[in-house]
Amino acid sequence: MRLFLFIAFNSLILLKNLDAGSADEISKVDGNADIQALLTFKSQVSENKRVDLASWNHSIQLCKWIHVTCGRKHKRVTGLDLGGLKLGGIISSSIGNLSFLRSLNLGDNSFGGTIPKEVGMLFRLQKLNMSYNTLEGVIPTSLFNCSRLVALDLRSNGLSHGLPLELGSLSSLEVLLLSKNNISGKFPISLGNLTSLRQFSMAYNHMEGEVPSTIDRLTHMRSLQLSLNNLSGVFPPAIYNMSSLNFLSIVGNHFSGNLRPDFGNILTKLVELHLGMNSFSGDLPKTISNISNLRLLEISKNLFTGSIPISFGSLRNIQMLGLNENSFGNNLVGDLDFLSALVNCTQLQVLDVGYNILGGELPIFVANLSNELIGLYLGGNLISGGIPHDIGNLINLQSLGIENNLLTGGIPTSFGKLSGLKELLLNSNRMSGEIPPNLGNITQLENLVLFNNSFEGNIPPSLGNCRFLLYLRVGSNRLNGILPQELMQMESLVHLHISKNLLTGHFPKDIGRLKLLVLLSAGNNRFQGNIPETLGNCLSMEELYLGGNTFDGVIPDIKNLRGLKYFDLSNNSLSGNIPEYMANMSSLEYLDLSTNNFEGMVPTKGVFENSENFLVSGNGKLCGGIPELKLKPCPQNVVSSARRNSSNKKKVFIGVGIGGASVLLSLLALGLLYKLMKRKKKDGANNADKLLSNSHFYERISYEELRTATCEFSSSNLIGSGNFSSVFKGFLGPESKVVAVKVLNLQKHGAAKSFMSECEALKGIRHRNLVKLVTACSSIDFKGNDFKALVYEFMPNGNLDSWLHPEEVRSSENHPRPLKLSERLSIAIDVASVLDYIHSQCFDPIAHCDLKPSNVLLDNDLTAHVSDFGLARILDQESFINQFSSTGVRGTIGYAAPEYGMGGKPSREGDLYSFGVLVLEMFVGKRPTDKLFVGDLTLRSYVESELSEHVLDITDVSILHGEVSNKNINVAECLKMVFHVGIRCCEESPTNRMTMAEALAELVSLKKRFFNTKRRTFKAGP
Incomplete structure (x- = not known):
């Protein structure tokens, strides 16, 4: 008996060892399949990137290959993490042979081609990441055989066509990220089957239609991102059933209608709410103030109306509030009362209510907003009154925009305390007073924009302390005095705009220190003396406007400004010759030298080849140039060549004979041409009158009426000129209707033809994006010359x-x-x-x-x-x-x-x-x-x-x-x-x-x- 038991026991051990050996052998065979699959995958990777997979070879055990994870029991590949290696090439279909794979990360690479359908063979797969590649084509339906998938990330590729109906079969899916592709069509109803879904991103695609009502089953959803598609309809009602949502973005679609008044009582867990760039209208629900954890509310660029709720003051965790570009407010006192409530929002960092219809004066308590505030944007409203003095209490402010309002008064000196301010926009208001010198304390300032106000006094020399300033725009004010030498220390300056002021004195010679200056606009001031030659050191210069001053002397040598495109020296007292180098400045596109004292020859090359690109009128001593200028010829140097004339006497006699015959023939031809042109001109005028009388224009207008409307075609009303015409701003009729009067220069060849072409083209066409022709004039002026003009809407x-x-x-x-x-x-x-x-x-x-x-x-x-x-x-x-x-x-x-x-x-x-x-x-x-x-x-x-x-x-x-x-x-x-x-x-x-x-x-x-x-x-x- 004992012998029997002994034999039986040893037999069992032997069978067990045989089974183990068999299993090891099978595992070894399957492991070889994984090796072959990965080596095939490697062969499809771009050759220059295979170095990252150098350990993938037969000399190293599979489970020791870098980026590869194996299971403990069967030593099969269960994880492959190649994320962020910037690998190129295509994804090999051999990936489908890794049958034990549970996690596949190919994200943040440069794989192209399509997603191989063999991925659908990975029935154990739970996590799949192919984001941030250049994959194209459709999402293969075989992928939805991977029924154990928990996370699927295909973001930032070029995938196209629609979402497969089979999407709903992934019942275990919790994360689905498909944003930034070219996926189109409508959402499949089966989307509602993904009841485990917690995060869904479909932004930056081409989805259209309404969001299906079946998504109301997705009650575990926490993050829903549908922005920048072509979705339409009202705010998706099914979303109201997602009470667990903490992130919602439907920005940039075609949603419309009103939000439910109880919005904030339903979606109480929201942390971020993005509804911008739609067509939502009506009042903003006051119940939003009940979303106690809300940190970001962005509803810009909609059609919301009414008041901004004062109850927003209870949003104690709010950090960013973007309500700009709606129709909030009624241009009434009280429109800004909500600011007093926002004082309680101590974590507020950005407040943007710009470009609404908010009226009333800026309240004093705006200075009591959160000390965390870094951006305050109130521009583009109808806010009046002065800026509260204590606004300097907002010590962390980096950007302040109150531009395009009706503000009066001066700049508060407390601005000097805003040491971290980088951007100050106060342009296009009605402000006055002096620019406070302590703005120079804001040494981090990059953008100072004060144009189109009534500021006076000097430009503070202390602004020279702002060594990071890029844009200084103080034009169209009443500033006087000299241009401070200290500004020439701001070597970071890119734009210096000081035009239309009362600045005097000589222009600083240190201007050449501003190596990065791209634009200098100093026109319409009272600068005098010579233009400094150091301007030639501003090698980045592209636009230079110095017109409307009293500069004298000659044009300095600025030929090193190889990028200069626009140069205006008009209406000064400059003299001398036009420098020859200007004809060789290949970048120069427009040059205005008009109304000075220049003399000598006008070049004919470069910018001087086309009369539309330069102006030299108002310089009585200029000569030559292209024929269109009609300047007198320049005197030729008389060469004493008696010997040459004597030796060529016979040639001269022959030339005179031939020349005489040519002159005679020319006179005959000119006489005939004159008659033809006179007849053609008469016929053309008759045809023009016929066109005008048969057209749908308004009542014809006389030359005298247009002359009066444009103040005798004053140069101050000139708003443009072309090859055949000049355009003047005019005020027509008793209503002083603003119009643009296009006066044809009939002395130029082709101008009459251009007039006829324009009449014929416009008389029978109507379109909202065509310039509207109000009326026309075909008459004679006070000197008896032909006069033709077209009058357009201004x-x-x-x-x-x-x-x-x-x-x-x-x-x-x-x-x-x-x-x-x-x-x-x-x-x-x-x-x-x-x-x-x-x-x-x-x-x-x-x-x-x-x-x-x-x-x-x-x-x-x-x-x-x-x-x-x-x-x-x-x-x-x-x-x-x-x-x-x-x-x-x-x-x-x-x-x-x-x-x-x-x-x-x-x-x-x-x-x-x-x-x-x-x-x-x-x-x-x-x-x-x-x-x-x-x-x-x-x-x-x-x-x-x-x-x-x-x-x-x-x-x-x-x-x-x-x-x-x-x-x-x-x-x-x-x-x-x-x-x-x-x-x-x-x-x-x-x-x-x-x-x-x-x-x-x-x-x-x-x-x-x-x-x-x-x-x-x-x-x-x-």
Whole structure:
């Protein structure tokens, strides 16, 4: 018996060992499968990045490979963490063979291609992270076979198409992050099956329609991020059922309607609430003040009305309150009473109620707000009265904006206590008094903007202590005295704007120390003496405005300013010759030397080649130049060459004979030409009168009425000039209606044709984004000369060119602030809608033929209006306009389509090219004629080459300063898509260009996706 038991026991041990050996052998085989899968994966990684996977080889045990985790029992791969290694290449389908994998992290790399469908074989997978790559295509439906998934992160890729219906099968999912992709369509109803979901992010996509009601089952949701899509409808009612929410963002959609009055009684656990950039209206629920843990409330750019609730004072944990760009207030006393309640919010850091309708005086208790306050924005309202003296108590304030209001009084001296202040905006008010010297105590100041007020006295020398100052703008005031030498110590200065004051004395010679100065605007003061030669040391200078002073002497040597674009010396007492080097300054785009005492020859090269780019009028001793100037010829040096004349006597006799015959023939030809031109002029005038009488213009107006309306066409009313015309601001009729009067210079060849073209083009078209023609005049002036003028609706915000290149604005009275990304996109849409209309929707299709920023005018709310149809052509027929337009299309260099330069006919495609260039210029901030673009490098090729990886590097920095910091806007993605439209419009070949209807549709889609905001009026400064 004992022997039997002994044999049986040993047999069991043997069987157990055999089973263990078999299991080890199986494990070894499966481990080899994992090795092969990972080595195949490695082979698909970019070669230059495989060094990070160097340990993946047969000489090292699998479970000791770096970034690999194995299970304890079977020694199989259960975790793979390659996050942040910046690996490139594609994700190999072999990943699906890691059958024991529970966690896969490929985030923050550069993997391209698609998500392999084999990932769906990983049935044990619980965590999957493929975020921050460049993956494309659809989310494979096989992925939803991974039923144990708890966290799925696919953020920041290029995934497209819709969300699969199978999404609802992931019943264990707690975290789903799909933001910053190109996913479109509607939310599947099955989303409501994810009842374990706690965090869901779908921001920066193209989702549309309403949020399904089935999500009311997601009662465990704590973070819901749906911002920047195309979602619509009222505030999603299902969200009211998510009582556990602590983060909610639906910014930048098309939601509308009112919020429920009991909003704050339902979502009581909210910590952050982002509702901005929608169309919510009505009163803001007072119950929001019951959300005791609320730290951030951002509802900007909506249509909310009524008062800002005083009950907000009970939000003791609030840190950021963004209520700007709504319609809060009624311009009444009491609109600012909520500020007294906010005194209780001791953690408040940012308060923005700018650009509403808040009226009344700024209350004293604004100085009692939280000591934690770093940003206070009250600009763009109707606030009156003075700034409370004790505002200096806000000792941690870094940014204060009270611009564009009705403030009076002076700058409180307590500002000197705000030692950390970096930005002070008080422009466009009614303030007066002196600039306090103790502003020089604010040594961290970077931006001081005081223009368009009534400040007087001296510019404090103490401002020289502000060594970090970038922008000093004190123009359009009543400042006097000399320009302090101490300002020349601010070597960080980029913009110095002191124009339209009463400053006197000599300009400081130390100006050359400001090496970073890009703009110097000192026009319309009382500076005298010589212009310092040290200006030539300001090597970063791009705009230099010194007109309207009493400078004398000669123009100094500034040829080292290789980036100078705009130079204004008009209305001084300068003398001498125009320096020859100016003709060689390739960057110079505009030069105004008018009304001085210059003499000698006007150059004919560089900026002097085109009369639209320079002014020299009012200098009686100048000669030569291009023919358009009509200056007297310069005297030639008489060369004594008697010997040469004697030896060439025969040639002279022959020349005289031939010359005499030529003169005779020329006289006969001129006589015939005169008769033809006289007849043509008469016919043209008759046709013009016929056009005007048959058109839908208002009642015709006389020359005398226009002369009176413009103060005898006074230069003070001149607001622009072109090749064929000058434009004056006028006040018409008993109502003094403000108009723009375009007076044709009929002495210039082609001006009459331009007049006829514009009349014909505008008489039969109507569009809200076309400049409105009020009336016209075809008459004679007091001297008996022909007079023709067109009267347009006045556009108070000037042309787009001055906004895109504000540093080049030639009038220091109106120096616009930078256009936002959303505003530029709206303007592009306005222009595209006009072109689409004249190309395809009006009775006679028209090509504009001269689209450029200076021909796009902006009204009060920055709506764009296309103007100047002087080169327009009716398409698809030989009509009246073709008879009166010049042969061929000139357009403007840089904007004209390349086929026009080879004799191509006017076309829709030509306008598309110009539009594409305009779009690129709007967002790059560089003209197509910028000095950067030489040889084969054009604005288009420049954008195309940098688009994929350096889109922010090529973007106008003023856009980036404005909106790149807004975390709710994917600026880079938006810019890429806008640039794509511009590039496709200005393809070299006309047949490759997209249609204007396609361009318009894409831009409108972009606007809906990234922005949903109303416009607001901008009060221009100097």
